[in-house]
Amino acid sequence: MASAVRATQLFTIGFLFFALAAFLTPAALADNGGFTPVDPASDNADGIKDTFLFVSIFALLIFLLVEVVLVTFIFRYRRRRRGRFEDGAPVHGATRLELLWTAFPIVILVAITVFVFIELPGIRGESEAEAGGNALEIDVSGRQFYWQYEYPNGVIAIDHLRIPTGVPVRLAISAPDRDVIHSWWIPALGAKLDAIPGTVNTLAFEANRPGTYAGQCTELCGVVHAKMLATVAALPESEFDAWLAERRSDQSAGTSELGEELWEGVCAKCHGDAGEGGIAPRIAGSVVLSDAESLEQIVRNGRGEMPAVGFDWSNAQMRALTTYLRENPPRGEQSG
Amino acid sequence: MASRAETHVPAWQRGRFASWLVTTDHKRIGILYIGTSLLFFVLAGLMAMLMRLQLSQADAGVLGPDRYNELVTIHGTAMIFLVIVPILAGLGNFLVPLMLGARDVAFPRVNALSYWLFAFGGAVLMLSFFAEGGAASSGWTGYAPLSSQAPGNGQDLWILSLHILTAASVAGAINFLVTIHNLRTRGMSWMRMPLFVWSIYIFSWLLLATLPTLSAGLTMLLLDRGISIGGWEVSTSFFDASDGGSAVLYQHAFWFFGHPEVYVMILPAFGIISEVLPVFARKPIFGYKAVALSTIAIGFFSLLVWAHHMFTVGLPNSLNAFFMLASFAIAVPTGVKIFNWLATLWRGNLSFDTPMLFALAFLSVFTIGGLSGIYLAAFPIDWQVHDTYFVVAHLHYVILGGSLFAIFAGLYYWWPKMFGRLLDERLGKWHFWLLFVGFNVTFFPQHLLGLDGMPRRIYTYSNEGWEAYNLTSTIGSWVMGIGLLVFFWNVRRTSKRGPRVGNDPWRGDTLEWYTTSPPPPHNFDRVPYVTSARPLYDLRRRLREGDGFR
Numbered sequence: 001m002a003s004a005v006r007a008t009q010l011f012t013i014g015f016l017f018f019a020l021a022a023f024l025t026p027a028a029l030a031d032n033g034g035f036t037p038v039d040p041a042s043d044n045a046d047g048i049k050d051t052f053l054f055v056s057i058f059a060l061l062i063f064l065l066v067e068v069v070l071v072t073f074i075f076r077y078r079r080r081r082r083g084r085f086e087d088g089a090p091v092h093g094a095t096r097l098e099l100l101w102t103a104f105p106i107v108i109l110v111a112i113t114v115f116v117f118i119e120l121p122g123i124r125g126e127s128e129a130e131a132g133g134n135a136l137e138i139d140v141s142g143r144q145f146y147w148q149y150e151y152p153n154g155v156i157a158i159d160h161l162r163i164p165t166g167v168p169v170r171l172a173i174s175a176p177d178r179d180v181i182h183s184w185w186i187p188a189l190g191a192k193l194d195a196i197p198g199t200v201n202t203l204a205f206e207a208n209r210p211g212t213y214a215g216q217c218t219e220l221c222g223v224v225h226a227k228m229l230a231t232v233a234a235l236p237e238s239e240f241d242a243w244l245a246e247r248r249s250d251q252s253a254g255t256s257e258l259g260e261e262l263w264e265g266v267c268a269k270c271h272g273d274a275g276e277g278g279i280a281p282r283i284a285g286s287v288v289l290s291d292a293e294s295l296e297q298i299v300r301n302g303r304g305e306m307p308a309v310g311f312d313w314s315n316a317q318m319r320a321l322t323t324y325l326r327e328n329p330p331r332g333e334q335s336g
Numbered sequence: 337m338a339s340r341a342e343t344h345v346p347a348w349q350r351g352r353f354a355s356w357l358v359t360t361d362h363k364r365i366g367i368l369y370i371g372t373s374l375l376f377f378v379l380a381g382l383m384a385m386l387m388r389l390q391l392s393q394a395d396a397g398v399l400g401p402d403r404y405n406e407l408v409t410i411h412g413t414a415m416i417f418l419v420i421v422p423i424l425a426g427l428g429n430f431l432v433p434l435m436l437g438a439r440d441v442a443f444p445r446v447n448a449l450s451y452w453l454f455a456f457g458g459a460v461l462m463l464s465f466f467a468e469g470g471a472a473s474s475g476w477t478g479y480a481p482l483s484s485q486a487p488g489n490g491q492d493l494w495i496l497s498l499h500i501l502t503a504a505s506v507a508g509a510i511n512f513l514v515t516i517h518n519l520r521t522r523g524m525s526w527m528r529m530p531l532f533v534w535s536i537y538i539f540s541w542l543l544l545a546t547l548p549t550l551s552a553g554l555t556m557l558l559l560d561r562g563i564s565i566g567g568w569e570v571s572t573s574f575f576d577a578s579d580g581g582s583a584v585l586y587q588h589a590f591w592f593f594g595h596p597e598v599y600v601m602i603l604p605a606f607g608i609i610s611e612v613l614p615v616f617a618r619k620p621i622f623g624y625k626a627v628a629l630s631t632i633a634i635g636f637f638s639l640l641v642w643a644h645h646m647f648t649v650g651l652p653n654s655l656n657a658f659f660m661l662a663s664f665a666i667a668v669p670t671g672v673k674i675f676n677w678l679a680t681l682w683r684g685n686l687s688f689d690t691p692m693l694f695a696l697a698f699l700s701v702f703t704i705g706g707l708s709g710i711y712l713a714a715f716p717i718d719w720q721v722h723d724t725y726f727v728v729a730h731l732h733y734v735i736l737g738g739s740l741f742a743i744f745a746g747l748y749y750w751w752p753k754m755f756g757r758l759l760d761e762r763l764g765k766w767h768f769w770l771l772f773v774g775f776n777v778t779f780f781p782q783h784l785l786g787l788d789g790m791p792r793r794i795y796t797y798s799n800e801g802w803e804a805y806n807l808t809s810t811i812g813s814w815v816m817g818i819g820l821l822v823f824f825w826n827v828r829r830t831s832k833r834g835p836r837v838g839n840d841p842w843r844g845d846t847l848e849w850y851t852t853s854p855p856p857p858h859n860f861d862r863v864p865y866v867t868s869a870r871p872l873y874d875l876r877r878r879l880r881e882g883d884g885f886r
Contacts, residue, residue: 088618105671187720214799220405
């Protein structure tokens with residue numbers, strides 16, 4: 001009825017595991033991606049990575065223990081020439097051994113717990129959170145389907161956040177009462193935190209090297225959840241200060257990049273980069289785009305399936321979009 | 337021969353199909369459960385393969401975002417509520433009375449009601465694709481307020497379907513509990529009960545303890561969406577922050593059910609493994625008591641860990657720490673089981689038939705799923721990998737590599753008892769290897785995707801660095817698909833031509849192997865007195881020693 005396991009079968013198993021490992025290892029060692037979280041750019045992410053590696057020591061150990069014992073037993077105790085129904089050793093248990101392998105995981109788990117609590121203050125950015133007046137506080141608001149940032153001086157930005165390097169930053173993460181739950185996550189900067197209507201969650205961290213770090217919303221938030229991307233650009237402090245001041249004066253003059261950010265972050269995700277239509281209808285060439293009043297009406301109140309994406313935008317923010325659209329009407333087809 | 341009283345069956349109920357419609361026989365109901373679940377399995381599996389196709393390349397255009405979100409939602413909901421749980425309930429239905437030496441479950445007609453409610457609830461879920469606005473699209477977790485704001489009727493049908501399935505499961509759970517408490521045959525004390533029955537016992541308690549909370553959460557969700565009865569409009573704001581509600585409240589209600597549900601899916605799988613390994617190792621289970629008690633411990637702790645799904649909502653760290661420790665606590669009895677299973681192989685006489693292959697594969701891959709669970713339970717790591725493909729990989733290692741592999745072990749093992757014919761071994765091995773390899777190729781790379789920042793439930797991505805892993809994963813899903821085709825081909829081929837192998841082809845130790853294959857409607861003409869957890873082993877020994885049985 002059943003064949004004894006043949007050496008060839010066992011070689012097949014070994015070969016498959018080997019092939020899998022051989023296939024995955026180079027892929028894993030490629031510049032991004034691998035068996036560990038992405039390269040940390042903050043103490044928070046650093047602490048998480050350390051915890052990850054610490055847990056990995058035990059996970060690998062237990063993994064190897066179980067798999068090696070399993071494969072050894074499969075080889076060692078296979079039937080060979082014995083009768084199919086011949087009894088194995090009449091062993092019913094061994095209390096001491098069982099107590100041992102109850103206690104041994106407890107020891108490991110205690111070790112992991114201790115390590116977690118040692119790393120926790122760094123991961124939570126506690127020193128950054130306590131930086132008092134030195135910390136830069138930014139409001140982060142998750143909306144279907146864009147991130148809106150507000151700096152203390154009133155500067156608004158969409159999706160692309162700029163922060164100074166080496167300065168503590170405190171994000172107050174939330175979502176408007178009428179919106180849904182989103183989740184803020186920039187892998188290189190550490191922990192994710194949900195943006196929940198009616199709740200403010202605080203995340204403190206400090207980017208320790210300049211660079212642009214990508215992330216995206218990680219809580220299913222509706223139809224184009226996948227396009228709710230975010231970047232955080234950590235700039236040298238002086239460069240950041242200059243940018244913030246310039247952006248502020250531009251914004252009050254109505255010439256800032258905010259208009260373009262609004263188009264790309266709020267409109268284009270559904271209507272297409274050139275207004276050519278996507279999951280929402282084509283809007284290129286629509287008279288509404290050049291009519292500031294009707295545009296504002298739709299953006300503030302929504303229409304049909306379109307949500308009221310700009311229900312709480314300031315007049316300046318609304319003007320930034322209308323100005324941008326007047327100067328750069330979407331052409332209806334992708335260039336290049 | 338014991339006397340039996342067959343009730344009169346009217347002629348119209350004896351037909352080939354009619355007899356299945358009116359049956360209250362636990363064995364037939366069990367087979368109905370399994371068959372129906374396999375049908376849903378095919379549908380939900382095809383959904384997964386479509387999603388994998390969409391994700392095989394960056395910016396692919398196979399599926400639109402709304403369709404993708406519907407598939408994400410219904411694939412998850414169906415695999416859990418319509419596939420894994422009901423197949424286990426089906427195996428439980430077929431096996432529990434037989435293993436207890438009973439004639440049927442305690443309430444045969446309630447049992448039939450459970451099945452038909454399940455079939456109806458499943459149909460509601462699948463047909464919701466045709467609802468106005470399509471099927472539900474807020475994930476199998478249906479988080480408010482996304483779900484409470486969702487337009488169309490898909491979400492309402494999703495709630496209705498889960499309400500019906502909940503009613504079915506509660507009735508089924510009570511039935512199992514009453515059966516196990518009252519219908520054990522002479523001599524079968526609790527500590528002589530087959531480990532599969534132990535697992536169904538805890539499975540039932542967990543369902544009973546947590547499903548009411550799910551129902552409450554779903555009812556609040558339904559009311560938040562607004563209902564209208566005869567012109568009387570009700571619309572609440574339980575989860576609506578703009579009116580003083582709390583979106584996080586829904587998550588508590590959902591996960592208080594949702595995490596024990598994981599153990600509802602895995603404990604009976606553990607039970608199957610604890611039955612299969614000893615028979616193919618020709619040894620008693622190593623440490624029966626530890627395996628039985630660890631089932632209870634896992635069941636208990638599983639009620640205390642729900643918020644480890646909520647580490648990123650901003651709970652105080654004191655709570656995060658509590659839920660981390662409670663989750664770690666589960667790892668201990670789970671480890672006990674794994675080590676006891678390994679020790680069961682020690683000095684055994686191992687045969688590698690398909691049920692055993694699936695059971696051994698379960699051991700090897702479930703360990704990976706268990707270990708990735710440790711990462712997720714350590715809340716600072718979860719802050720990084722929560723809601724990414726790391727979680728998708730973890731849950732599939734547990735539910736597919738764990739529950740489903742064990743289910744296949746169980747199906748190959750008990751198939752001859754159910755139908756009197758063995759499934760073909762050669763096709764079984766093809767099925768096993770394709771599934772095992774395909775499974776690892778599909779899901780292992782997903783750990784790496786998650787670590788690299790790919791969130792779950794996204795219909796597309798532009799990051800080219802994710803393409804290679806995603807393509808690998810998609811290829812793996814097709815290998816699994818072929819493996820499952822082999823299984824269904826096996827079922828079809830052997831239904832007429834499979835070898836008939838008698839009552840006890842594997843020389844099992846539990847009572848179901850004492851009766852004919854398939855068993856008669858009343859199960860047993862007589863049941864041997866149970867003197868240990870291995871009544872048939874004892875019986876064979878007594879017969880060998882010329883002692884017979886009394």
